[in-house]
Amino acid sequence: MRLFPIPTLSLLLLVACSGRGEDTSLDTGEADADADADADADADADADADADADADGFAVEGIAVTADDQAAAAEGLCVHIADPTAALGGGPLDILASSTVGADGAFSVAGVESSSAVGLFILVDDCDSVEDVVPTATGIAASSYSSLGDGDVLGDRTAIVVDAALGAGADTSLAAAGHTGNGVATDGAMMGFVTDSSGAALDGATVSCDNQGSPCAIAYYWDADDTDGLFSTAGAVNAGTSAAAGAMFIVPGAPIWTYNASHASETFQSQLFGSVEGMITVMTFIAD
Secondary structure, three states: OOOOOOOOOOOOOOOOOOOOHHHHHHHHHHHHHHHHHHHHHHHHHHHHHHHHHHHOOEEEEEEEEEOOOOOEOOOOOEEEEEEOOHHHHOOOOEEEEEEEOOHHHEEEEEEEOOOOOOOEEEEEEOOOOOOOEEOEEEEEOHHHOOOOOOOOEEEEEEEEEEEHHHHHHHHHHHHHOOOOOOOHHHHOEEEEEEEOOOOOEOOOOEEEEEEOOEEOOOOEEOOOOHHHOOOEEOOEEOOOOOHHHOOEEEEEOOOOEEEEEEOOOOOOOOEEEOOOOOOEEEEEEEOO
16 A cells, blocks of 8 residues: 655744843854754655655566567557456455556556455556447466565566457357357456567467366467468468467456366466456466
């Protein structure tokens, strides 16, 4: 919680009662010195309080980029750090701190205080104005901030942004691939990337969610040619990721569950993740 100290106004009343001028002068000088010392002490206390308030919580810094071409997101978009704990039970996200995207997609959100064990989201949206982007929430693992204290910085974060055009294209292509639903922005969707240990996009990776032996969600894989749909090639639904398309996948209406990535030559750690209604959540599988 960010504190805003209220400056204290002190009133000093000087009363000098003496019959000799030199005595009056001496008494006034001492009182003025005391007043100056008190004022300096008050100023120092206020400055310390301001510094303490500014230091409350840690900061999250990084770059917001568009999902499809990794270009810098538009300046002025709102960026929030949110706790998804309540959303696990169907509640709303808890917004902890907010800021805006600056030049070249850079953002810095200060005053984040959280002990959430399930992680946090970097949520980018339109600030409740023109809907140029689909609200997009990129996950932050709890291990990334669990040891941070007041004034620390969690830097070099990448926040993914899905613009409205890409969201609409995904809805059209999902329908063509056989998905039925109200759209990714309404129902929510989990989107992600599959990379090797260096961060390079992988061809042919798949993503699955096992629910006691039964699939709990269907993953659709982006390709680089949208002439026949983003998730289909020559009429057939894509069977795995395409490096040319950034190894992107999307799971509409993804339940919060354990997800796995598979690849012929790479191994991955499973991740607990899922989607939230009204937004796209973003995660990444990085090979061991």
